[in-house]
Amino acid sequence: MTELDLAPPGPGEALVRLHASGVCHSDLNAIDGTAETRCPAVLGHEGAGVVEAVGEGVALAPGARVVLSWLPSCGHCEECLRDLTHLCTTAWLEMASGGLLDGRPRLSRAGEPVYHYSFLSTFAERTIVPAACCIPIPDGVPFEIAALAGCAVATGTGAVWRTAGVAPSDRVAVIGCGGVGMSALLGALAVGAHPVVAVDVSQDKLAAAEALGATHAVAWEGTPEATAARVLEVTGGGVDYAIEATGRPEAALAAFLSTRARGAAVLIGIFAAGATIPLPAMTIPRMERRILGSVYGSSRPERDIPALLALYRAGRLPLDRLVSRRLPLEAVEEAFALMRGGDALRVVLDLEVAA
Numbered sequence: 522m523t524e525l526d527l528a529p530p531g532p533g534e535a536l537v538r539l540h541a542s543g544v545c546h547s548d549l550n551a552i553d554g555t556a557e558t559r560c561p562a563v564l565g566h567e568g569a570g571v572v573e574a575v576g577e578g579v580a581l582a583p584g585a586r587v588v589l590s591w592l593p594s595c596g597h598c599e600e601c602l603r604d605l606t607h608l609c610t611t612a613w614l615e616m617a618s619g620g621l622l623d624g625r626p627r628l629s630r631a632g633e634p635v636y637h638y639s640f641l642s643t644f645a646e647r648t649i650v651p652a653a654c655c656i657p658i659p660d661g662v663p664f665e666i667a668a669l670a671g672c673a674v675a676t677g678t679g680a681v682w683r684t685a686g687v688a689p690s691d692r693v694a695v696i697g698c699g700g701v702g703m704s705a706l707l708g709a710l711a712v713g714a715h716p717v718v719a720v721d722v723s724q725d726k727l728a729a730a731e732a733l734g735a736t737h738a739v740a741w742e743g744t745p746e747a748t749a750a751r752v753l754e755v756t757g758g759g760v761d762y763a764i765e766a767t768g769r770p771e772a773a774l775a776a777f778l779s780t781r782a783r784g785a786a787v788l789i790g791i792f793a794a795g796a797t798i799p800l801p802a803m804t805i806p807r808m809e810r811r812i813l814g815s816v817y818g819s820s821r822p823e824r825d826i827p828a829l830l831a832l833y834r835a836g837r838l839p840l841d842r843l844v845s846r847r848l849p850l851e852a853v854e855e856a857f858a859l860m861r862g863g864d865a866l867r868v869v870l871d872l873e874v875a876a
């Protein structure tokens with residue numbers, strides 16, 4: 522652990538004492554270099570905690586329990602005006618800068634800048650975030666559940682509900698059953714999709730998916746073609762929506778090949794820069810097959826995260842079952858090792874343990 526200097530919250534910002542932080546594949550992508558990230562940076566973008574102080578013009582009260590959304594929106598760019606706030610040009614641009622919304626970091630070490638990751642930097646005891654990232658947590662929802670709703674759950678359920686618009690009795694497959702994929706699976710089950718097929722290389726994850734309600738478990742068969750053939754077999758001809766949550770081109774191809782006529786592969790996973798997916802082109806017009814991209818579940822965090830947490834509280838979305846391990850902040854490297862191992866659903870850093 523390293524001590525960093527944190528500037529006080531400026532106008533429109535909040536200082537948050539973190540209580541829980543989920544470990545997401547995107548953090549691993551930043552470490553491995555799959556996604557270019559400005560360094561040195563404090564990673565972590567799936568957190569929840571308590572507001573300790575706020576800057577000018579912020580309505581939040583100190584003491585408020587909040588979940589952090591990693592995508593604030595500006596409200597005035599072309600995408601925001603088209604109601605596509607999750608594609609906000611301003612937010613994506615500043616996110617890449619490693620600063621907050623004005624492009625400047627609030628973190629430093631010995632006077633040298635340290636950059637933010639996705640505005641949040643939650644692998645820490647405290648963080649400064651744009652107040653627009655803070656979403657109040659309903660009473661009765663634990664910090665670790667709220668934290669997961671801030672990335673994995675919003676991303677996975679949103680891909681199913683918002684991007685794809687899955688309807689009752691639609692056939693769904695989920696390829697890649699980590700935190701995001703399992704959230705997509707829960708989202709598909711919650712709206713009455715049937716059958717719902719889980720696909721993964723890990724037998725542990727397939728068993729977990731079946732325990733959550735997946736109707737079929739298909740182990741990765743070594744190639745996209747062979748795996749898709751199994752999905753076609755168990756679903757009687759393919760799915761309406763194949764959700765891809767790994768960021769691997771071969772998994773995306775398997776998703777595409779798993780669809781039936783008018784079906785869509787929904788791509789959530791983050792691909793390496795320059796990755797391409799070779800598709801059997803003729804089936805696109807002939808079968809009206811489609812590819813849909815989905816980022817942050819096409820969601821509007823301030824509307825959708827409270828709704829997700831209300832569903833959890835009502836017992837309709839068992840988000841607690843996504844947490845496979847709790848570790849203290851000091852054990853973040855162990856959390857990444859578990860993720861690389863491929864059997865963990867979601868590892869949560871319990872920052873109350875660390876304190």
Ligand SMILES: [Zn+2]
Nearest residue numbers: 545547672673
């Ligand atoms: Zn994430």
Ligand SMILES: [Zn+2]
Nearest residue numbers: 595598601609
């Ligand atoms: Zn915008």
